[in-house]
Amino acid sequence: xxxxxxxxxxxxxxxxxxxxxxxxxxxxxxxxxxxxxxxxxxxxxxxxxxxxxxxxxxxxxxxxxxxxxxxxxxxxxxxxxxxxxxxxxxxxxxxxxxxxxxxxxxxxxxxxxxxxxxxxxxxxxxxxxxxxxxxxxxxxxxxxxxxxxxxxxxxxxxxxxxxxxxxxxxxxxxxxxxxxxxxxxxxxxxxxxxxxxxxxxxxxxxxxxxxxxxxxxxxxxxxxxxxxxxxxxxxxxxxxxxxxxxxxxxxxxxxxxxxxxxxxxxxxxxxxxxxxxxxxxxxxxxxxxxxxxxxxxxxxxxxxxxxxxxxxxxxxxxxxxxxxxxxxxxxxxxxxxxxxxxxxxxxxxxxxxxxxxxxxxxxxxxxxxxxxxxxxxxxxxxxxxxxxxxxxxxxxx
Amino acid sequence: xxxxxxxxxxxxxxxxxxxxxxxxxxxxxxxxxxxxxxxxxxxxxxxxxxxxxxxxxxxxxxxxxxxxxxxxxxxxxxxxxxxxxxxxxxxxxxxxxxxxxxxxxxxxxxxxxxxxxxxxxxxxxxxxxxxxxxxxxxxxxxxxxxxxxxxxxxxxxxxxxxxxxxxxxxxxxxxxxxxxxxxxxxxxxxxxxxxxxxxxxxxxxxxxxxxxxxxxxxxxxxxxxxxxxxxxxxxxxxxxxxxxxxxxxxxxxxxxxxxxxxxxxxxxxxxxxxxxxxxxxxxxxxxx
Numbered sequence: 001x002x003x004x005x006x007x008x009x010x011x012x013x014x015x016x017x018x019x020x021x022x023x024x025x026x027x028x029x030x031x032x033x034x035x036x037x038x039x040x041x042x043x044x045x046x047x048x049x050x051x052x053x054x055x056x057x058x059x060x061x062x063x064x065x066x067x068x069x070x071x072x073x074x075x076x077x078x079x080x081x082x083x084x085x086x087x088x089x090x091x092x093x094x095x096x097x098x099x100x101x102x103x104x105x106x107x108x109x110x111x112x113x114x115x116x117x118x119x120x121x122x123x124x125x126x127x128x129x130x131x132x133x134x135x136x137x138x139x140x141x142x143x144x145x146x147x148x149x150x151x152x153x154x155x156x157x158x159x160x161x162x163x164x165x166x167x168x169x170x171x172x173x174x175x176x177x178x179x180x181x182x183x184x185x186x187x188x189x190x191x192x193x194x195x196x197x198x199x200x201x202x203x204x205x206x207x208x209x210x211x212x213x214x215x216x217x218x219x220x221x222x223x224x225x226x227x228x229x230x231x232x233x234x235x236x237x238x239x240x241x242x243x244x245x246x247x248x249x250x251x252x253x254x255x256x257x258x259x260x261x262x263x264x265x266x267x268x269x270x271x272x273x274x275x276x277x278x279x280x281x282x283x284x285x286x287x288x289x290x291x292x293x294x295x296x297x298x299x300x301x302x303x304x305x306x307x308x309x310x311x312x313x314x315x316x317x318x319x320x321x322x323x324x325x326x327x328x329x330x331x332x333x334x335x336x337x338x339x340x341x342x343x344x345x346x347x348x349x350x351x352x353x354x355x356x357x358x359x360x361x362x363x364x365x366x367x368x369x370x371x372x373x374x375x376x377x378x379x380x381x382x383x384x385x386x387x388x389x390x391x392x393x394x395x396x397x
Numbered sequence: 398x399x400x401x402x403x404x405x406x407x408x409x410x411x412x413x414x415x416x417x418x419x420x421x422x423x424x425x426x427x428x429x430x431x432x433x434x435x436x437x438x439x440x441x442x443x444x445x446x447x448x449x450x451x452x453x454x455x456x457x458x459x460x461x462x463x464x465x466x467x468x469x470x471x472x473x474x475x476x477x478x479x480x481x482x483x484x485x486x487x488x489x490x491x492x493x494x495x496x497x498x499x500x501x502x503x504x505x506x507x508x509x510x511x512x513x514x515x516x517x518x519x520x521x522x523x524x525x526x527x528x529x530x531x532x533x534x535x536x537x538x539x540x541x542x543x544x545x546x547x548x549x550x551x552x553x554x555x556x557x558x559x560x561x562x563x564x565x566x567x568x569x570x571x572x573x574x575x576x577x578x579x580x581x582x583x584x585x586x587x588x589x590x591x592x593x594x595x596x597x598x599x600x601x602x603x604x605x606x607x608x609x610x611x612x613x614x615x616x617x618x619x620x621x622x623x624x625x626x627x628x629x630x631x632x633x634x635x636x637x638x639x640x641x642x643x644x645x646x647x648x649x650x651x652x653x654x655x656x657x658x659x660x661x662x663x664x665x666x667x668x669x670x671x672x673x674x675x676x677x678x679x680x681x682x683x684x685x
Contacts, residue, residue: 028647038509038510039514040509040514040613040614040615041514042509042514043513043514043515046513047649062596071523177561187659188660204441216657216658216660217659218658218660218663219615220615220618220619222605222608222609222616222619223411223540223608223609225536225651226404226407226651226654226655229400242639245515246516246611246613246615249516249518249610249611250609250611253524253609253610253611254610257524257527257538258527259527274515275516276514276515277503278483278515278517278518279515279516279517279518279611280516280610280611281518283610288582333527366443371469394409
């Protein structure tokens, strides 16, 4: 009897030991992604989710995140759909806030990011501000200057201002005979509009180009005959197109029909994707775009391969999501989050403070500097559409 | 002046596709007195089905893609009839309206899922042909679009006014009970109407894809709106009215864009719709 009792006690002790080990292995930290997963730009959301899942798998295979007590936790990723709609985005972030997620990564669209940041607490420790206290680390929404809206918002997106400044400067040096620029802009899409008026046009003027005007269309337009005629009349040396793949392809095809070919084509950052290569590979030949991602080194190729396993493709947007995951792992460990659900808000605050402290992070193309207003100064290069692929044309760094 | 003329001609040529979409809306209304909100989406869906030919036969000629789009549109038309009209009681117009709205969203979402929202290259015929007279130019592919649209419209009018099927269709639209008493099978006429409008829609979708050069699910909602505008301006149930209205909307759209810019263009097209609703609610050829 005594022997049996001892054996049972030993069995319980062993189970408790392995049980606690199993419990430690089951510790998880949730990171919630969100972005457009439905609608015509669902590809952005699909790619970001794939990159986040792939990065989480790599991190978890390496043991996961080290918590304050020295134990390890696996990263769990979920991804919510905001349909590129501001109201839905706000609803989604509130849902994420109510969950056990320690940080949110997203959104896809600038028209979601701007109002979403607006409902976050503007200044930390401001007791009079009842805004959400949730760190949001954006991967895609690229319209300039948004992160300064709230001290809980951070972005890992390239500065289009810096990239186009550098691009026009380089073009001026490389092609001194090209003196004039004409624009084409999607008027009803926040990113396109901001990129032309506040960035491309401004930077072209700053680099000594004469900007002869711009033609406008809407995101859903399918007839570009009037716009191309305007472009032909202007007859500028460089055509800068601030538009997304569907209308970019429609415009380029109309240009071909009307026999209009400018000396140089410059495109929008978001156009340097496979969508354009599938929609109009021949017509986009020669277009130059600045981008913060290209598979030019081992890390970048590895990230692309891992993301492809989750049926996503690598571009400057999805690879920012990949980078975000590793930055967050670093921050969670340096700030020693507890991973304890009862201390969720404290952990969120630690992550926010950790992101705010960062001066630089490691990106796929090199070191990314963090700015005072919680934006990123990312390395970039220029790619050109050549024979159905985006090839690196010039590395300014 | 030349710019204005160019813009009007381009608009008229492109408006032929709006006319085809408008005919589809108006024909269904004329026969069943119900609106099929999913018509434009099914037209684009038909155009996408046409692209399946390229999966089987890479480098297939454009006319084969158009033909498959034409047939695919017809098949989708029948599916829409079965799903949204056949099993829903005739006395529930709201139920059929909502079911077609649901079908519009479903087709849109299926397209987005199947293509991941990526725009797809769409083959065209005569896209490298440009007829020029000095500064004035006419696109060869748009002339083809116009020509095919006119042929389809003519074919439809012949079908409606010169065939037994057309007679039956007009009988059902005028007096369904009396038509039934005369031995006309209403369900069969309705189904055939949907197949015919589906065929028209499929070719309209294919022609629109060809004229843009790229097919995208972004096209479904604007085409739905344009189709409804054309239907109202042309007069609900009036096929010749829809034809003229389609051309007019295409032309006015381009003219408004030239005068007021792209940001105000749609505003004026909507104002045109309101003007008709207030002063001529029966459409272009209404008596009052």
